[in-house]
Amino acid sequence: MRVLHTADFHAGRITRGYDRTAELHDALSEITSLARTERADAVLVAGDLFDAVNPPAAAEGIVYEFFLRLKELGIPSVVIAGNHDSASRLSGLSGLLGWVGVQMVAELPADLTRLTRTIETRGGEKLVVGAVPFLSERRLLRAADLLGQDVGAWRQKFRDGMGQLMEYVGRSYQPGAVNMMMLHTTLDGAKPSGQRSITLDLSKTYTVSGMQFPAGTQYAALGHVHKPQGVGDAVSAHYPGSVIQLDFGEGGEQKQVNLVEVTAGRPASVTAIELSSGLELRTLRVTHDNLERRLEEARSFRGLLKVVVDAPAGTALPGLKAQVLSVLPGVLAVELNAPEPSEKVTPFAEREGLSRLELFERYYAQKSGALPDALRAAFVEAQQAVRAEAAEGVEA
Known part of the structure; x- marks a missing residue:
């Protein structure tokens, strides 16, 4: 079985005032072509289709066109909502998207068995995907803070809860099928663009451990971190990263999609396929x-x-x-x-004997550099005016 894994489109992205829609359209067209040439049996999209909860029409157009092109190729897909997406908006469209072969999981359903999605491939194999959309840890943190509870303990509860949820979803894995998990989250050890490490300090960030994936997970399709990478050793877990360089912190990164080749009960083989679309x-x-x-x-x-x-x-x-x-x-x-200069108080001995003009020149130099001639002249003129007023006061 051949599965194409991608994530983090961020359609509608504006980078420092520059609209990235045309570049993303090219990238999605490139991914569609790869799905055809690589004979993909299915496509997994691990969240953040859009850059904002209310995306512009052009952004929606290129994303839905992407799914239409996959439908024309006869390639089904499973998609989850990310933290940038409107979960309710995507849920409302899930019925329509189903007509073009998209199994959308945008919100946590009351019936948790609906998190498991199954695809019957053209080759007769079965793909089972535990599709867990983004779950807002910020709301959890806000609730804990308002209740006056230990925020760190709530973070641990989030971590434990995610582990229990994945364990529950893993019960739907099927023998004789290819079993995968898909999440939009931060996995321990992941590194975002700019090489800043995500630490394991749960008092500072929400993470999920790679050890929490249920037994039988042959591949974990991740989204949320924009830097392409494999994470952890317990399970073959990968971020394909964003499909174009979205901001300057991603400068120099080669963007990609992942081709996952796997058969039931065997380890997955992952190949990164470089994307050429998008400006550097x-x-x-x-x-x-x-x-x-x-x-x-x-x-x-x-x-x-x-x-x-x-x-x-x-x-x-x-x-x-x-x-x-x-x-x-x-x-x-x-x-x-140009960092702010450190505030230093000039010792009195160093100021003794200096005129007011010389003191002002030193002060200005510390703050802004050399004193301009016009400002020096204005200072001298102000000094003269003060002396004149003082003299008039004495005479009076």
Whole structure:
């Protein structure tokens, strides 16, 4: 059996004001073509079809077109809702989507047996998928906080509850079938884009352990983390990642879908298939000294660019964004990385004997750099005015 696993479309995504709909349309068309050429028996989509609960019409159009194309190829799919999706909205569409071969699981049903979905493949094999949609841990945390209860204990309850739910769903696994689990969640040890580790500290984050997958799980199809990776050793559990680079933290990541080849009762073989759709996102780090040269070198770049200018603490560079955009009008973001200077009190001995103008120059230099001539002249003029008023007061 050959199953194509994908996730995290985030249709409707706007990156720093730039609409990504056309790129995502290309990526979904590419995945449809791969489903055909790789002779996929089924497609699993592990959540976050959309970037927001109320997506624009164009975003809905490209996602539903994707499922229509799969229907034309005779390829069924199982889909779960992610944390960015409107669970109620997708639930309302589940009946219509069923007509094009989509088994949608968007909300936790009263009858938990409905979390198990079965596909009879063209080759006569059976695929059983325990499809668990995103369950909002934030609501759980909010309830615990309002009740004045131990938040850490509630996080552990979430973890335990997810384990019990997966164990229950695993009871529907069938001998002689291929048995998989699909979730939109964070698994222990997963690393999000930017290489920031997700720790196992349950007081800070909700995670599920790879040891909690029920016996007989041949593959765990995961969504939620955008960095493609395999996680854990107990079960073959994988995040295919987002299908295009969605933000600059994902710059440099090769996007992919997973082709899972598996037969009943045997370990799954997972092959990453690279995607070519979507613009490359890149962060260009420069200094003010080499800014112009580096911008000229980047003229040939055809992706989406963010420019970060590193400067000494307290540096102000007025007109920086205009300077960058005059060379590269397509830059999406310009950031100045100049940390706030540490507040230091000048010892009295170092201030003794300095004029007010010299003290002001030192203060201004600590905050903003060299004192402009116009501001120096204004300060001197203000000093003279104060002295004149003081003299008039003495004479009176």
